[in-house]
Amino acid sequence: xxxxxxxxxxxxxxxxxxxxxxxxxxxxxxxxxxxxxxxxxxxxxxxxxxxxxxxxxxxxxxxxxxxxxxxxxxxxxxxxxxxxxxxxxxxxxxxxxxxxxxxxxxxxxxxxxxxxxxxxxxxxxxxxxxxxxxxxxxxxxxxxxxxxxxxxxxxxxxxxxxxxxxxxxxxxxxxxxxxxxxxxxxxxxxxxxxxxxxxxxxxxxxxxxxxxxxxxxxxxxxxxxxxxxxxxxxxxxxxxxxxxxxxxxxxxxxxxxxxxxxxxxxxxxxxxxxxxxxxxxxxxxxxxxxxxxxxxxx
Amino acid sequence: xxxxxxxxxxxxxxxxxxxxxxxxxxxxxxxxxxxxxxxxxxxxxxxxxxxxxxxxxxxxxxxxxxxxxxxxxxxxxxxxxxxxxxxxxxx
Numbered sequence: 283x284x285x286x287x288x289x290x291x292x293x294x295x296x297x298x299x300x301x302x303x304x305x306x307x308x309x310x311x312x313x314x315x316x317x318x319x320x321x322x323x324x325x326x327x328x329x330x331x332x333x334x335x336x337x338x339x340x341x342x343x344x345x346x347x348x349x350x351x352x353x354x355x356x357x358x359x360x361x362x363x364x365x366x367x368x369x370x371x372x373x374x375x376x377x378x379x380x381x382x383x384x385x386x387x388x389x390x391x392x393x394x395x396x397x398x399x400x401x402x403x404x405x406x407x408x409x410x411x412x413x414x415x416x417x418x419x420x421x422x423x424x425x426x427x428x429x430x431x432x433x434x435x436x437x438x439x440x441x442x443x444x445x446x447x448x449x450x451x452x453x454x455x456x457x458x459x460x461x462x463x464x465x466x467x468x469x470x471x472x473x474x475x476x477x478x479x480x481x482x483x484x485x486x487x488x489x490x491x492x493x494x495x496x497x498x499x500x501x502x503x504x505x506x507x508x509x510x511x512x513x514x515x516x517x518x519x520x521x522x523x524x525x526x527x528x529x530x531x532x533x534x535x536x537x538x539x540x541x542x543x544x545x546x547x548x549x550x551x552x553x554x555x556x557x558x559x560x561x562x563x564x565x566x567x568x569x570x571x572x573x574x575x576x577x578x579x580x
Numbered sequence: 581x582x583x584x585x586x587x588x589x590x591x592x593x594x595x596x597x598x599x600x601x602x603x604x605x606x607x608x609x610x611x612x613x614x615x616x617x618x619x620x621x622x623x624x625x626x627x628x629x630x631x632x633x634x635x636x637x638x639x640x641x642x643x644x645x646x647x648x649x650x651x652x653x654x655x656x657x658x659x660x661x662x663x664x665x666x667x668x669x670x671x
Contacts, residue, residue, distance in 0.1 A: 353587060354585060354587050355587075383587055383591075385591065386585065386587040386588040386590070386591040387584065387585070387587075387588030387591060387592075389588065389591040389592060389595055390595075390643075391591050391594050391595060391639050392595070392639050392640075392642045392643035392646060393638070393639050393642040393643075395590070395591070395594060395635070395639070397587055398586050398587065398590075398623070403587075429631075429635065430631050430634040430635040430638055431627075431628050431631030431632055431634065431635040432628050432631060433590070434586070434590070434623045434624055434626070434627045434628070435619075435620055435623035435624075468631075496634070498630045498634065499630055499633045499634065500630075501604075501629045501630055501633075507630060509630075511631075511634060513638065
């Protein structure tokens with residue numbers, strides 16, 4: 283494990299093969315890398331060696347996308363074993379998964395879905411997280427997801443449900459600010475107000491990404507829709523408002539934050555991604571400075 | 581009929597277009613026929629119907645993406661280098 287190159291907060295990017303050349307030539311501007319764990323679950327020890335070499339040069343975190351820890355069904359042992367093996371081999375600083383279900387009753391949804399936020403679901407998620415923490419030997423950071431549908435049957439709102447789970451397990455939160463921004467705009471909340479309702483003292487890591495507006499389908503000819511919803515697609519730049527949320531977050535928490543820019547396609551010149559990382563650093567610095575000013579004035 | 585959970589039913593609605601359209605045409609009848617509890621059926625009466633369609637479309641697109649053959653690490657690295665070169669030449 284290598285030491286951080288910066289002070290309190292760190293900013294990095296998600297490791298993607300397509301970005302490898304840019305990442306290697308800009309390592310001096312990258313504080314940490316996040317690696318999608320699932321992409322390497324089938325890799326043998328030899329295939330993992332390049333990642334071990336990378337981990338010796340820059341701090342890494344592992345990010346899982348398919349466990350479905352917030353599902354009401356128990357996660358299969360082999361999925362957790364895969365993560366345990368990878369964590370053991372690569373020795374990341376942390377690993378993370380999503381507050382989502384991805385399968386139920388043998389049906390694979392194919393992506394992260396928001397479960398009905400009920401007491402029963404909270405208990406199941408806590409049980410899944412406790413079990414995987416024991417098997418992997420390290421607690422995961424849990425990430426909020428973007429959803430295009432407000433999950434039916436919910437008895438909790440998203441911040442309350444999230445707080446119940448992460449507080450009970452005592453683990454950290456990976457707060458995806460674009461997911462939060464999407465959910466706020468899609469379901470009639472103000473992003474800043476929604477942010478402040480999350481258990482911010484638990485945030486250890488932050489994801490930033492972009493998305494696009496898509497048309498809402500009309501449910502009937504009599505009720506044509508003219509509305510749009512924001513889709514988190516990871517192939518657009520981080521919007522300015524989301525950097526604003528990062529600044530607000532940095533203003534309200536004392537703990538250091540690790541920030542990851544996520545980009546999954548339509549890759550721009552790497553210098554452009556460096557400017558996105560710089561914008562994140564600026565937002566963090568502004569938020570921290572604002573807190574310092576308020577403390578000095580008090 | 582044995583009970584199924586709301587999560588299982590949602591997974592079906594997200595992935596099965598026929599089940600989804602049947603549900604959207606008569607939610608209560610479809611949910612009852614699937615074996616959901618009265619409480620779950622009640623919660624589906626006010627389901628975000630546009631959101632259901634949008635979420636299902638989004639998941640279908642993700643599944644299609646997963647099914648595409650993945651290029652090797654080396655191929656992706658080369659693609660990245662070529663794209664970077666092309667961008668630089670265009671500047």
